[in-house]
Amino acid sequence: MNEDIVARIEANPKYHELVSKRNGFGIFLSILMIINYYGYILLIAFNKEWLGTKLGAGMTTSIGIPLGLAVIVITIVLTNVYVRRANTEFDELNAEIIREVNK
Numbered sequence: 001m002n003e004d005i006v007a008r009i010e011a012n013p014k015y016h017e018l019v020s021k022r023n024g025f026g027i028f029l030s031i032l033m034i035i036n037y038y039g040y041i042l043l044i045a046f047n048k049e050w051l052g053t054k055l056g057a058g059m060t061t062s063i064g065i066p067l068g069l070a071v072i073v074i075t076i077v078l079t080n081v082y083v084r085r086a087n088t089e090f091d092e093l094n095a096e097i098i099r100e101v102n103k
Contacts, residue, residue, distance in 0.1 A: 008101045018093040025085060029078050036078075040071045 009015050043051055044064070051064035 005101060009097060012097055012100060014093055014097050014100070018090060018097065021093075022086075022090055025082070029082055033075065033078055036071055036074050040067060043067070 051067070052062050055061050055063060
């Protein structure tokens with residue numbers, strides 16, 4: 001019985017659409033996150049002087065602090081984007097596949 005259900009799911013074109021969309025979106029967001037994180041790390045490695053530049057006269061905060069916070073905020077935003085899409089589009093496709101397979 002289970003093998004029959006698996007075969008029907010794998011034969012469903014919506015299943016392939018779901019896998020393709022989810023994988024493509026996940027890879028896209030992963031690339032954005034890698035650029036975000038490693039870009040900051042590369043700045044630390046190769047341009048410490050610029051990151052250490054003070055934001056203004058008499059200030060103790062350097063450019064690196066807001067950029068580090070931006071890395072964290074971008075991570076949270078990208079996670080939120082993925083969760084919202086997963087909870088709407090991907091879950092709807094998944095529910096359609098289940099309905100079609102259980103007919």
